[in-house]
Amino acid sequence: MAELRPYEIYAIKYGDHPRLAADNFIGAMPDDAHSGPMPLDYFIWAIKGADKTWIVDTGFDAAMGRQRQRNVIRCPSVGLQALGIDAGKIEDVIITHLHYDHCGNHSLFERARYHLQDKEMFYTTGRCMCHAPLRHPFDVEDVVKMVRRLYDGRVAFHDGDEELAPGLSVHRVGGHTMGLQMVRVWTERGWVVLASDASHLYANMEQARPYPIVYNVADMLAGHQRAYALASSPQHVIPGHDPLVLKRYPAPNPALEGIVARLDVAPLS
Ligand SMILES: [Zn+2]
Numbered sequence: 001m002a003e004l005r006p007y008e009i010y011a012i013k014y015g016d017h018p019r020l021a022a023d024n025f026i027g028a029m030p031d032d033a034h035s036g037p038m039p040l041d042y043f044i045w046a047i048k049g050a051d052k053t054w055i056v057d058t059g060f061d062a063a064m065g066r067q068r069q070r071n072v073i074r075c076p077s078v079g080l081q082a083l084g085i086d087a088g089k090i091e092d093v094i095i096t097h098l099h100y101d102h103c104g105n106h107s108l109f110e111r112a113r114y115h116l117q118d119k120e121m122f123y124t125t126g127r128c129m130c131h132a133p134l135r136h137p138f139d140v141e142d143v144v145k146m147v148r149r150l151y152d153g154r155v156a157f158h159d160g161d162e163e164l165a166p167g168l169s170v171h172r173v174g175g176h177t178m179g180l181q182m183v184r185v186w187t188e189r190g191w192v193v194l195a196s197d198a199s200h201l202y203a204n205m206e207q208a209r210p211y212p213i214v215y216n217v218a219d220m221l222a223g224h225q226r227a228y229a230l231a232s233s234p235q236h237v238i239p240g241h242d243p244l245v246l247k248r249y250p251a252p253n254p255a256l257e258g259i260v261a262r263l264d265v266a267p268l269s
Pocket residue numbers: 097099137176197
């Protein structure tokens with residue numbers, strides 16, 4: 001691996017949603033009834049290389065937060081600015097999937113090319129969206145915006161596993177949506193996998209308990225295993241929405257405590 005140059009990775013929180021543990025798993029378990037609150041955090045991720053910075057997902061804005069009754073704490077660009085990243089100059093954005101919480105804030109990355117799996121565009125513009133429960137987590141304007149980017153020459157499609165740069169690759173696992181992709185990144189501590197919604201919480205993958213918003217349960221369960229297989233250790237897999245991420249990984253500086261976590265370094269104790 002001597003030839004690979006390591007990346008830095010940052011998780012940037014922009015919102016959260018208080019909810020119950022029972023909302024986060026398929027199938028009631030004996031202790032779920034009294035397991036109480038299990039909130040979700042909302043993140044985007046920045047992958048900083050020697051030459052360029054890649055962004056993974058773009059979050060949603062305050063208007064969408066009101067519409068969906070989710071808390072937007074700050075625009076994701078504020079966290080980026082704190083890291084010295086100018087959203088307007090970003091050239092490449094990887095979209096893990098097109099759910100509303102992963103691909104909004106349309107005006108932030110105006111120069112960027114968007115990296116998406118073939119199957120995600122197929123899923124969100126075809127017959128599966130005839131079903132209300134499947135289309136509910138999508139916003140039509142996000143999908144339309146992606147089609148507009150396509151016609152502006154600003155979408156790069158991927159099919160399955162593809163390397164985007166040395167030490168940086170995308171991997172379709174589906175499950176949660178038909179075209180969900182994870183991102184694998186080479187770092188000083190080895191291979192880190194940004195699982196995004198392949199596993200919302202550590203508990204989903206650790207206990208092999210699927211999250212209830214799902215296109216294919218078998219693929220979601222296989223996706224947990226795939227994330228572990230692609231990472232240097234189970235501690236190298238980063239779930240998409242777990243508040244524990246900000247507790248397990250250090251902030252890059254004290255001012256960013258509770259906002260940004262650095263994922264390319266070892267977890268705290
Ligand atoms: Zn999702």
